[in-house]
Amino acid sequence: MAVSEAEAAVMEVLWRASPRSAEEILAEVGPAQGWQEGTVKSLLNRLLKKKAVKAEKDGRRYLYTPLLSREKYVSQESKGLLDRLFDGRVAPLVAHFSEQRKLSKKDIAELRKLLKELDDE
Amino acid sequence: MAVSEAEAAVMEVLWRASPRSAEEILAEVGPAQGWQEGTVKSLLNRLLKKKAVKAEKDGRRYLYTPLLSREKYVSQESKGLLDRLFDGRVAPLVAHFSEQRKLSKKDIAELRKLLKELDDE
DNA sequence: ATCGACAATTTACACGTGTAAACATTAATT
DNA sequence: AATTAATGTTTACACGTGTAAATTGTCGAT
Structure with a gap:
């Protein structure tokens, strides 16, 4: 449960x-x-x-x-929302916030950095 | 309710x-x-x-x-999760999926495109 | 005007949740 | 040893949810 x-x-x-x-x-x-x-x-x-x-x-x-880790809990909750509303994909979720102008400068900067790091792997 | x-x-x-x-x-x-x-x-x-x-x-x-639009519903649900688990910010959410290796190639490509578009504004 | 078919509205019921009081147990103090 | 204080365990209760059956209302056909 x-x-x-x-x-x-x-x-x-x-x-x-x-x-x-x-x-x-x-x-x-x-x-x-x-x-x-x-x-x-x-x-x-x-x-x-x-x-x-x-x-x-x-x-x-x-x-x-x-006994339940925060990681695991967060994963379950996030996956649930993603599956229910965004067909299980992350990009549409971000796009949603983008359209709603809910991406802060900080968010954008951090996302850039994240993508760059993914490049380096 | x-x-x-x-x-x-x-x-x-x-x-x-x-x-x-x-x-x-x-x-x-x-x-x-x-x-x-x-x-x-x-x-x-x-x-x-x-x-x-x-x-x-x-x-x-x-x-x-x-009467309730999907947009509005999705916003409410997403904001709820974001506030409860990621301090209201989008980047940590994406980072979470990234750490869990739950970002597909397609997600990454779409995120790149999204950020580029944000640049052009 | 009545009957039957179909659709809406009402009622039902078990279970989880938020919230907490009542009760029981255990350890410390007199 | 008996009493009290601290803490855990059980019970409670209203409300939302998932699921559906029972009831009521209404339109069309005899």
Whole structure:
């Protein structure tokens, strides 16, 4: 089963640094999302069921560590969107943003650099 | 409220050609998705509630037309992913696919062309 | 005017999600 | 040992989604 959006917010915390306790996770994500303690606990349990994180005992509490990597998660999400909307190809996606004038100077510069690097291989 | 994935499959049919009757939509999308008549009817009604399509009477049936454009839908979906996973910037997304070796020859060629065109403006 | 066919609208139901309270367990403190 | 504080586990509930059956409405043919 897929990691939901709220669950992903918890994963983001763990991807930044792990292992972490529920309390630490709450401290980092609670204020921003307006979440109570119970909410984070639930999300952690669902992530455990989904095998997206693991927990190891540390005294009276647990420390959580990601099992699903950010790379993998990002790949799945990106591929999903690409397949659904752009026939699985990257160029049309970029073209879309280009048409919407959503490419920043920085984006363009970075894309140029990227293509140049691909040349050198 | 957002157009869901199943609903989007119905929208795709209407984006290809409209207006269309429920029966026509079913004929086009039913087999591929394995959907019964009732399923398509439900999805159409939800799309009506969401103001994503409109219906005009044609004899004893209705003909449906998109109100939400594919452009707009694609923009929303893409922006959502970009903001959630790539800090709102396009270049990191492309870099991600590049690292995963998911850029086809064709993609690369098209991206080159795109950047060249941006130059000429 | 009634019946039948067809199409739309309503209702249904299981499951995931966002959100959290209630309850249980465990370790520390009195 | 009993109580309390901290933390984890279970239960809850409303809402959206995927899927479709049941019901209602309507036009055309007897």
